[in-house]
Amino acid sequence: MTVKVEVIEGGVPHNKILIAGLVSTLVCLYLTYLNVLTNTEMFSFFGGLAVVAALIWGSHTIKVLCSYGIGTGVPSAGMIAFGSGVMAMLLATKFGNLAPVVALVLAAVIGFILGYTANNILNMRIPAMVQALTEMAVVGAFTLMGFAALITGGFTFAGLTTGTVSVLGQTLLTNQQSFLGGCLIAVAFLLGAIAIQHPFNATLGPGWKQDRMLMLTAECGFLSMVVAAIMSFALISAGSAIISLIIALVGWAYTYKEYMILSKRDAAAWLDAKPIPDVEGH
Numbered sequence: 001m002t003v004k005v006e007v008i009e010g011g012v013p014h015n016k017i018l019i020a021g022l023v024s025t026l027v028c029l030y031l032t033y034l035n036v037l038t039n040t041e042m043f044s045f046f047g048g049l050a051v052v053a054a055l056i057w058g059s060h061t062i063k064v065l066c067s068y069g070i071g072t073g074v075p076s077a078g079m080i081a082f083g084s085g086v087m088a089m090l091l092a093t094k095f096g097n098l099a100p101v102v103a104l105v106l107a108a109v110i111g112f113i114l115g116y117t118a119n120n121i122l123n124m125r126i127p128a129m130v131q132a133l134t135e136m137a138v139v140g141a142f143t144l145m146g147f148a149a150l151i152t153g154g155f156t157f158a159g160l161t162t163g164t165v166s167v168l169g170q171t172l173l174t175n176q177q178s179f180l181g182g183c184l185i186a187v188a189f190l191l192g193a194i195a196i197q198h199p200f201n202a203t204l205g206p207g208w209k210q211d212r213m214l215m216l217t218a219e220c221g222f223l224s225m226v227v228a229a230i231m232s233f234a235l236i237s238a239g240s241a242i243i244s245l246i247i248a249l250v251g252w253a254y255t256y257k258e259y260m261i262l263s264k265r266d267a268a269a270w271l272d273a274k275p276i277p278d279v280e281g282h
Contacts (some may be wrong), residue, residue: 021057047149085140
């Protein structure tokens with residue numbers, strides 16, 4: 001038996017956030033294909049924007065799931081999102097330009113299986129579990145694919161596993177200087193997992209507000225994009241990496257400023273709150 005201890009009052013309904021996050025993430029991922037059409041890497045920053053959109057959707061999914069009294073499960077929700085998402089993402093990259101759509105389908109299937117197992121075999125019996133884990137798996141797959149596009153300029157399997165190195169004036173193919181071979185995927189995994197679970201943990205409580213949590217998610221997303229943009233200098237042209245870094249820094253500065261405004265607003269609203277009374281014998 002589970003009891004829903006926190007209810008989302010007002011704000012944007014979760015299904016609208018789900019649809020907006022899904023559509024905007026897919027659009028941003030496919031916009032990175034402009035790199036192929038223009039034979040450049042300057043549109044890699046769209047991968048970072050896909051990451052931010054997916055994380056905003058995912059953090060609200062965590063809020064919905066943990067409203068059923070499993071607040072201590074926030075970190076595990078982030079880990080299972082990316083643990084299941086990485087499988088779907090890696091399998092999907094073998095399908096070329098269809099990779100985002102295939103990742104969506106594979107991740108949804110994996111997430112559904114995990115949610116069904118948790119509810120019906122482990123007997124967690126949480127009403128939102130199946131849908132939430134299905135969404136989280138998709139968010140994990142999309143976030144990792146976005147990081148891959150940001151850092152390497154694309155999301156195909158060949159682009160993630162093969163890089164180049166110059167030896168005595170000759171350009172040679174290598175697996176070590178790549179998203180997978182250089183273990184950059186491990187860093188991307190942690191950047192996404194921390195960014196998706198931190199906002200709800202940092203804003204939960206009686207003063208929780210939807211807009212403040214989502215703004216913090218965007219700020220965490222852009223901060224992760226800054227790190228990934230710096231990593232991209234190793235795999236794409238310096239000019240393209242600089243474009244991504246500038247967009248990430250501008251996005252982070254704006255969302256951080258807005259988050260501080262919302263934090264001060266909500267802090268001021270609690271200034272007149274009465275302290276919790278001491279109960280005799282406790």
